[in-house]
Amino acid sequence: MRVLVTGGAGFIGSHVVDRLLQRGDSVTAFDDLSTGSLHNIRHLHDDPNFRFSNATVLDAQALDAEVAQVDVIYHLAAAVGVQLIVDRPLQSLITNIKGTENVLESAQKHRVKVLIASTSEIYGKSQNGPFKEEDDRVLGSPRKLRWSYSTSKAVDEILAYVYYKELGLPTVVVRLFNTIGPRQIGHYGMVVPRFIEQALRGEPVTVYGDGSQSRSFTSVHDVVKAITKLMETPQAEGDVFNVAGRSEITIRKLAELVIERAASASTIINVPFEVVYGEGFEDMDRRAADPSKLEAIAGFRCDTSLVETIDKMIEFARDSPRRQ
Numbered sequence: 001m002r003v004l005v006t007g008g009a010g011f012i013g014s015h016v017v018d019r020l021l022q023r024g025d026s027v028t029a030f031d032d033l034s035t036g037s038l039h040n041i042r043h044l045h046d047d048p049n050f051r052f053s054n055a056t057v058l059d060a061q062a063l064d065a066e067v068a069q070v071d072v073i074y075h076l077a078a079a080v081g082v083q084l085i086v087d088r089p090l091q092s093l094i095t096n097i098k099g100t101e102n103v104l105e106s107a108q109k110h111r112v113k114v115l116i117a118s119t120s121e122i123y124g125k126s127q128n129g130p131f132k133e134e135d136d137r138v139l140g141s142p143r144k145l146r147w148s149y150s151t152s153k154a155v156d157e158i159l160a161y162v163y164y165k166e167l168g169l170p171t172v173v174v175r176l177f178n179t180i181g182p183r184q185i186g187h188y189g190m191v192v193p194r195f196i197e198q199a200l201r202g203e204p205v206t207v208y209g210d211g212s213q214s215r216s217f218t219s220v221h222d223v224v225k226a227i228t229k230l231m232e233t234p235q236a237e238g239d240v241f242n243v244a245g246r247s248e249i250t251i252r253k254l255a256e257l258v259i260e261r262a263a264s265a266s267t268i269i270n271v272p273f274e275v276v277y278g279e280g281f282e283d284m285d286r287r288a289a290d291p292s293k294l295e296a297i298a299g300f301r302c303d304t305s306l307v308e309t310i311d312k313m314i315e316f317a318r319d320s321p322r323r324q
């Protein structure tokens with residue numbers, strides 16, 4: 001297979017690239033390096049089946065030239081992370097909506113199957129859960145910028161669905177839940193790499209709010225296996241899948257776990273949400289997935305333990321050149 005991975009130099013994208021190359025595909029990583037990094041793909045430099053294209057999904061022409069040459073697209077290029085969305089809302093919206101429109105338009109023109117990465121933010125602040133794919137979305141006011149991410153990804157999902165339904169384009173949508181693993185960085189708010197950095201430096205670990213909010217953290221290695229399996233399963237076409245494990249942890253417990261695994265002397269401090277994200281910010285108390293559909297259709301469970309993933313991330317952070 002010839003595969004295009006948009007966002008291929010990003011955290012999740014670079015792991016997708018690795019897996020596809022390992023199984024013998026030819027892969028082009030398409031990335032504008034806005035949040036991705038050449039560090040994530042530097043080990044692929046001499047691989048003859050790998051190419052890097054430094055461009056943005058907003059450049060429809062450059063994108064189309066790449067789509068014309070492949071059999072499958074994994075569209076992972078997006079503005080991600082609550083911090084980034086709140087800090088740069090306009091650029092984030094344009095990247096997520098226009099970028100996906102461009103990908104789907106080219107995919108349709110060249111009849112190429114496409115995976116669209118969506119997010120658990122889709123469910124918004126609903127108190128119900130674990131969430132099933134068909135559950136209602138509960139969002140705050142559009143004036144609260146956090147919800148613009150959820151809205152942009154909902155537009156992407158609808159576009160993917162309508163291209164499938166009206167035009168017969170094979171699309172698969174995946175909703176990723178707090179994916180974590182090596183190469184993830186904390187600059188854009190992601191909690192686990194932030195806690196690891198803080199713990200390794202012996203600085204206070206910053207728990208936002210009272211830390212009773214919980215999340216389902218899922219190893220990137222599981223996520224990559226799940227989404228490649230879905231792309232090989234014809235039954236998955238036109239559908240949407242939660243991609244996550246079944247375990248949940250509170251942010252307070254997560255902080256304690258990271259400090260313990262890093263053998264750190266760090267303390268934990270609580271920081272009010274308004275201090276970090278500004279007045280009126282809304283956070284979700286609980287965000288857990290029901291991954292039954294993924295497990296039934298792809299025959300795959302995301303069950304790597306959180307401790308194992310955190311240990312790998314600590315090892316990666318210790319070896320990272322940024323720390324030397």
Ligand code: UDP
Pocket residue numbers: 081082083178189190191192194195206207208209213215251283284287
């Ligand atoms: N969080 C935290 N300390 C940090 C960064 C994040 O307590 O330094 C919290 C954040 O408020 C949220 C959870 O950790 O409740 C997960 O945050 P993240 O941004 O990783 O993902 P989200 O689930 O919010 O998209």
